[in-house]
Amino acid sequence: MTAHLEIRGLRISGPAGEVVRPLDLELRPAETVALIGESGSGKTLTAKSLIGLLPAGFRAEGTFRSGDQVVALDQPDAAWRPLRGRRVSLLLQDPFTSLSPVHRCGEQIGWTIDAIQGRLPRRERSRRIAERLDEVRLPARAAHAYPHELSGGMRQRVAIAAALASDPSLLIADEPTTALDASNQAEILDLLRALQDARAMSLLLISHDLGLVRGRSERVLVMCRGEVVERGTTAEVLSDPQHPYTRALIAADPALGAPGPARPVAAGGDREPLLAAEGIAKRFGDRPVLDDVSVQVTAGAVLGIVGESGSGKSTLARCIAGLEREDAGVVRFAGDVLSPGRRSRTPDQMQIVFQDPYSSLNPMMTIGAILREALATVGRPASEVGAILGQVGLPAEFASKRPAELSGGQRQRVAIARALAPRPRLLICDESVSALDVSVQAQVLDLLGRLRDELGLAILFISHDLAVVRRIADTVTVLWDGRVVEQGTCEQVLEAPEHEYTRLLVAAAARENTGAATRVATKGTP
Amino acid sequence: MTSPGPVGIVFGPTRLPVTVALSLGVVALALAAIALTPLVAADATRQDIMSSLLPPGADGHLLGTDELGRDILALTIAGTASALVGPICVALGSMILGVLLGTIAGYERGWLDTVIGRWTDLLLALPVLLAAIVVSGVFGGGYWATVALLILLFSPSDIRIVRAGVLEQSARPYIEAAQMLSLSRSRIMFRHILPNVSTLVITNAMLNVAFAIVAFSSLSFLGVGVPPGTPDWGRQLTEGRAIMLDNPAAVIVPALLIIVVACSVNLVGDWLGQRLTRSGRRA
Numbered sequence: 133m134t135a136h137l138e139i140r141g142l143r144i145s146g147p148a149g150e151v152v153r154p155l156d157l158e159l160r161p162a163e164t165v166a167l168i169g170e171s172g173s174g175k176t177l178t179a180k181s182l183i184g185l186l187p188a189g190f191r192a193e194g195t196f197r198s199g200d201q202v203v204a205l206d207q208p209d210a211a212w213r214p215l216r217g218r219r220v221s222l223l224l225q226d227p228f229t230s231l232s233p234v235h236r237c238g239e240q241i242g243w244t245i246d247a248i249q250g251r252l253p254r255r256e257r258s259r260r261i262a263e264r265l266d267e268v269r270l271p272a273r274a275a276h277a278y279p280h281e282l283s284g285g286m287r288q289r290v291a292i293a294a295a296l297a298s299d300p301s302l303l304i305a306d307e308p309t310t311a312l313d314a315s316n317q318a319e320i321l322d323l324l325r326a327l328q329d330a331r332a333m334s335l336l337l338i339s340h341d342l343g344l345v346r347g348r349s350e351r352v353l354v355m356c357r358g359e360v361v362e363r364g365t366t367a368e369v370l371s372d373p374q375h376p377y378t379r380a381l382i383a384a385d386p387a388l389g390a391p392g393p394a395r396p397v398a399a400g401g402d403r404e405p406l407l408a409a410e411g412i413a414k415r416f417g418d419r420p421v422l423d424d425v426s427v428q429v430t431a432g433a434v435l436g437i438v439g440e441s442g443s444g445k446s447t448l449a450r451c452i453a454g455l456e457r458e459d460a461g462v463v464r465f466a467g468d469v470l471s472p473g474r475r476s477r478t479p480d481q482m483q484i485v486f487q488d489p490y491s492s493l494n495p496m497m498t499i500g501a502i503l504r505e506a507l508a509t510v511g512r513p514a515s516e517v518g519a520i521l522g523q524v525g526l527p528a529e530f531a532s533k534r535p536a537e538l539s540g541g542q543r544q545r546v547a548i549a550r551a552l553a554p555r556p557r558l559l560i561c562d563e564s565v566s567a568l569d570v571s572v573q574a575q576v577l578d579l580l581g582r583l584r585d586e587l588g589l590a591i592l593f594i595s596h597d598l599a600v601v602r603r604i605a606d607t608v609t610v611l612w613d614g615r616v617v618e619q620g621t622c623e624q625v626l627e628a629p630e631h632e633y634t635r636l637l638v639a640a641a642a643r644e645n646t647g648a649a650t651r652v653a654t655k656g657t658p
Numbered sequence: 659m660t661s662p663g664p665v666g667i668v669f670g671p672t673r674l675p676v677t678v679a680l681s682l683g684v685v686a687l688a689l690a691a692i693a694l695t696p697l698v699a700a701d702a703t704r705q706d707i708m709s710s711l712l713p714p715g716a717d718g719h720l721l722g723t724d725e726l727g728r729d730i731l732a733l734t735i736a737g738t739a740s741a742l743v744g745p746i747c748v749a750l751g752s753m754i755l756g757v758l759l760g761t762i763a764g765y766e767r768g769w770l771d772t773v774i775g776r777w778t779d780l781l782l783a784l785p786v787l788l789a790a791i792v793v794s795g796v797f798g799g800g801y802w803a804t805v806a807l808l809i810l811l812f813s814p815s816d817i818r819i820v821r822a823g824v825l826e827q828s829a830r831p832y833i834e835a836a837q838m839l840s841l842s843r844s845r846i847m848f849r850h851i852l853p854n855v856s857t858l859v860i861t862n863a864m865l866n867v868a869f870a871i872v873a874f875s876s877l878s879f880l881g882v883g884v885p886p887g888t889p890d891w892g893r894q895l896t897e898g899r900a901i902m903l904d905n906p907a908a909v910i911v912p913a914l915l916i917i918v919v920a921c922s923v924n925l926v927g928d929w930l931g932q933r934l935t936r937s938g939r940r941a
Contacts, residue, residue, distance in 0.1 A: 455834055479839045492831035496853040509839045550835065 136161055137302050137334055142194035142205060144177050144186065144358075151190070152178055153359045159302065159334035164325075166337045166345040166366065168381070169355035170569040171540065175338050178355075179304045181205055182336075183222050184212030198301060217247060221295040223288075225307035230291050231279040237290045238275025241265070244297035264293040268323060284441070285316035289323070296327060303328070304336045309344065313440040313596050314640040321348055340569050342381050343599075346370055354378045384574040404467070406431045406590045407482070407558050409452055412461035414444075421447045422458070423614045427592075429607075431557065432584060434591040436605030436622065438598055438637065444614040445594045449562050452592070453477070453484055466557070479509040483551035487563035489543035493535040499546050500531030506553035516553075524549045524579060541572035548579065552587075559583075560592045565600060577604050598641040602626055610634045678929045681922035688919050691738040702736035702889050703728060711904045722905040724897060730908050736889035737912065740878075741919070744805050745870030751809035753863045756816020757852065763817065764824030765847045771821075778814035786811045787876055794882040801884050804877060812866055819862050823855035857934040864927025871920045891916050 137159040144152035152174040159165055169175040181192035184207070192205040198219050203211070224230040231240055238261045245252065245260055252260070262272040268289040279287050288308065295303060305324065309317035325348065328335050337349055345352060345366060352369045354362040354377065362375040373379045405428035414422040421444045429435040439445045450456035452463055457472035470476045486492040493502060503521070504514045518528035524545040535543055544564065551559060561580065565573040581604055583589055595601050601608060601622070608625040610618040610633065617631040629635045674682070695702075706727035714722040714730075721730035763774040790807055797803070827833060828851065836846045877883035878892025886893070891912035898908035 453838060455837060474837055474840065477840070483838055484835070486831040486835065488831060492835055494832045494836075494850055494854070497850075505836075505841070506839055509841070547835070551838075554839065 136199060138197040139182065140195050140197070142178065142181060142192065142196075144174065144181055144190055144192050146177075146190045151358050152181075154194070155353075155360055157336075157353065159336065161301075161332040161334060162328055163351070164328065164335040164337055164349040166339060166349035166352045167355060168339060168342055168345060168352060170340050170381075170571065172357075173355040174358040175355050176306055179222065179306050179336065179338055182302075182304060183216050183220050184209060185216075185222070217244060217300070218298045219300055220302045220304065221298065221300040223291055223295045223303060223305040223308050226311050231287060231294075233279055235278075236275065237277055237279060237282070238265070241275070241290065241294045241297055244294050248298045260297075264297055265290075267296070267327065268293045283316075284312050285320060288312060288316075288320055292320075292324065292327070296331075296333075299331065300333065302334045302336065304338065306338045307340070308337070310339070310341075314598070315440070315636060317344070318640050342370065342570070354381070380571060384571040405429060405464075406466055407452065407592070408464040409448070410462045410464070412448060412451055412458045412463070414447055414451060414456065414458050421614050422451070425461075425611070425614070425616055427609050427616075427619075429558065429590040429592055431590045432588045433607070434580075434584060434593050434605045436601035436608040437592065437594045437611060438596065438601055438608060439611035440596055442613075443611040445611050446562055448611070449484065449560050449592060449594055453482060453560055455484075479506075479554035480556055482558035482560060483554065483556040484560045484562055485544070485547050485551050485564040488567050489540050489547055490535075490567075492547050493543055493550075495535050497534070498531065499533050499535070499538075502546065502550055503531070503553055506550045510554045512553065512555075520549050520553055521546075523552065523583075525575075539572075540568055541575065544568060544572075544576055545579070548576070548583075552583065556589075558590045558592065560594070562594045563596070564593075566595065566597065573600065580604060598626065598637055610637070675929070677925055681925040681929075684918055684922035685926055688738055688742055691735050692742060695736050695739060699732040699736040699889075702732035703887060711901060713905055714907045721907040721911055724905065724908050725901050730894075730905065730911065733889050733894060734891070734911055734915065737891045737894060740801065740884055740888060740890040741871060741874065741892075741916070744801060744808075744874050744883075745867050747805050748808040748812055748870040748873075749863045749866040751805070752812035752816045752866060753859055755809065755813040756820045756862075757859060759813070760817040760820025761824050761847050761852060761855075764821040765828055765843070765851065774817065774821075778817050781811060781814045784811065786873060790873070790877055791880060791882055794877075799882045799885075801888075804874070804883055808870060808873060812870065816859070816862060816866070819858050820855060823858045824851050827851045827854050857931065860934065861927055861931030864930060865924060868920045868924040868927065871916065871923065875916045 139155070139157040142152065142155045142157070143150065155178065157165065167175045167178065177186065177190065180186050181190075182196060182205070184205075186192055194205045196203050196205055198215070201215075201219070203215060231237070238258070241261050241264050242257055245257060245264075249260075258275070261275050265272055265274055270286060270289050270293070274282065274286065274290065279290070282290065288311075292308075303324075308324070309320050312320060321344070324335060324337075327333070335349075337345065339345055347366075349366050352362075352364065352366045353360050354369065354375065356375075356377045362369060362373065362378045369378060370382065373382055408426075408428040410426045412422050412425045413420070425444070425448055427435060427437065427448070437445045437448065447456060451458040451461075451472070454470070454472065454474040454477045463470045463472075465477075465481055493499075497505075499521075500517050503517045507514065507516055507520070517531050521528055521530055526542065526545050526549070530538070530542070530546070535546070538546065544567075547564075559580075564580075565576050568576060577600065580591060580593075584591055591604075593601060593605055605622050608618075608620065608622050609616055610625065610631065612631075612633045618625055618629065618634045625634060626638060629638050706723070708727065709717060709719070709723055710725050710727040712719050712723045712727075714720065716722060719729050719731070721734070723729055724733070759774050763771040786808070789811060790804060793807055794800070794804060824847075833846060833850060836850050841850075874883055875892035875895070878890045879895050881893075881896065883892055884890045894912040895909060898905075898912070902909050
């Protein structure tokens with residue numbers, strides 16, 4: 133079969149020089165090619181260059197052939213219009229921001245239909261919108277909903293419907309599921325696959341996650357610092373990686389790599405718990421978010437709290453930390469009852485490391501100022517800034533930098549350093565590694581494990597990602613709809629889940645790594 | 659590599675749009691005029707009945723004279739101070755009120771927010787010029803009384819803008835991290851949140867200067883801003899109306915200056931806001 137989309141000599145240069153080195157790529161109809169790389173590897177710029185949406189200051193070279201049409205990638209914006217959104221569509225990572233918040237979903241799908249068909253009669257137009265929604269398995273009434281009224285998974289479906297309204301021959305999906313929960317991720321990827329088969333559309337799937345791509349793409353390109361370092365069929369690359377970078381990626385992936393080493397630490401059990409939250413309940417207005425939740429952690433142990441977004445896991449953490457006031461229940465810390473709110477708590481009891489390292493550091497302060505302030509809360513001198521940066525594996529010179537100069541992983545290390553500065557006995561990690569690339573994720577997890585052992589920290593580790601939790605936690609609590617549905621040691625819960633929801637989560641995580649391998653086998657030879 | 663502070667970004671090497679460059683020139687000229695007034699226009703109000711109502715260019719008077727024989731050019735230069743100093747004070751004063759009350763309302767919420775909110779609603783409901791005329795009519799006018807009154811009347815927009823910015827920042831994780839360190843409320847408000855809304859504050863203050871220039875001139879034109887005899891563009895308009903046919907420059911020059919300076923300050927403010935926002939996004 134001949135390639136129907138060909139990219140030749142794609143090269144992107146930015147203000148600081150070359151960011152993507154010359155790259156060739158062809159896609160056959162209905163084929164999925166995955167482009168893997170960490171943030172900063174140039175994968176998103178590659179995607180944007182194929183649709184003429186490079187940010188100002190960046191220039192692409194090379195050609196792009198679609199069917200019998202050849203376009204130069206550096207053509208002016210106007211020349212892109214007949215192609216963009218018609219032959220090629222782009223699906224973005226974040227369904228929370230890629231849809232307009234003030235327009236109904238149906239309207240947004242309608243725009244792409246208008247762009248292709250011209251203005252259709254009203255009834256015909258709504259019929260087509262309903263058709264598109266049906267295609268992504270959404271009910272027709274979703275057309276009348278505003279984006280904020282839909283869940284993340286539903287929003288991404290709307291975005292897919294809008295992207296596909298023009299029947300493109302190539303869909304570029306840039307991290308289409310990174311912002312979604314595990315079970316939603318699998319559904320969206322399966323949906324994309326089905327739509328792709330039905331339309332013989334090519335898919336360029338961009339992701340940082342090798343595990344996600346396994347079984348869902350025929351071929352893989354691995355990108356590192358703007359260069360394709362490895363390419364081949366997905367099975368080959370995953371089973372026999374040639375380039376050291378690919379090997380590092382596979383080893384760092386919590387789902388693909390080995391589970392964390394067994395530790396001799398007695399989890400829970402005989403020792404007095406450092407933190408015990410008993411019967412915590414919380415409502416937001418009429419909506420109960422936590423209902424009789426009890427958890428406990430001992431010093432030197434890690435409790436994983438697993439659940440999807442909306443399950444109440446962050447609210448639980450915030451009640452424990454005093455950032456939210458529980459309606460009922462008791463939080464005990466080292467035997468003392470802490471009343472609701474921050475007033476009863478001191479910085480040296482517990483600290484939180486938040487999810488998003490981009491917004492958890494004050495952008496106007498230097499790293500040094502941020503850490504000095506945290507040290508001062510317990511009377512530690514400013515001279516310890518260097519030492520505390522060293523503790524999280526950063527050089528002392530970082531003190532004079534501002535957050536904007538740091539990568540995501542470095543920022544998260546600074547956030548951990550700030551959390552450790554008051555010498556807390558309990559560290560709450562609220563999705564602390566979810567926003568990080570896999571290899572950085574592995575480093576941060578290792579760091580947390582080391583700190584737990586060296587400082588005897590108790591860690592409350594909150595995540596939606598079972599694979600990550602398995603790597604660090606001793607005991608696991610599964611939250612579902614504000615209630616504890618399963619509790620036990622990590623092995624118990626993951627090897628023999630008792631509750632139906634836990635089984636679903638475990639299965640979703642497992643499908644991610646081994647999953648649709650069978651389909652690759654059947655589709656592999658066109 | 660160190661990150662440039664806001665000042666470095668604004669004044670660092672950058673290509674200025676022509677309109678902004680011109681506007682900056684106008685603002686610089688106006689400020690220079692204030693500084694140079696004692697040198698070049700110290701006797702601007704000196705009357706010389708013998709040479710009254712001279713047309714532009716006559717007898718060494720570049721813009722002519724008015725009916726009292728005062729040199730229009732000197733009068734205009736001397737009027738720059740009253741045209742700009744008041745508005746700058748109004749913008750600064752209302753910025754300070756806005757930062758204090760807006761930050762407290764946005765961060766503390768609760769009853770303080772309600773009280774401050776109702777207060778701004780009340781002030782916003784007053785038409786600025788009308789209120790100024792009534793108050794100076796009842797309590798007697800004066801330049802600095804007008805400044806104080808305009809500070810009060812301009813403050814609601816500052817308060818609301820700062821409050822909205824603070825509300826947005828308060829929900830950010832870095833504020834919760836500060837709360838986890840049990841930092842004092844005032845430290846969180848003024849050390850952590852305020853620098854992050856400074857772009858809004860500075861931009862709005864610049865726009866307020868432009869609005870206040872127009873407001874001041876209008877009040878002087880109506881005779882409530884400055885006492886008679888003080889050099890002032892608004893007052894020149896009033897007095898010049900009568901002699902428009904003898905010396906048109908007496909009206910046209912101050913009128914044009916009011917428009918040009920107010921527009922320039924506005925354009926510079928817009929540009930500054932855009933620059934700061936862009937650098938903020940980069941951070």
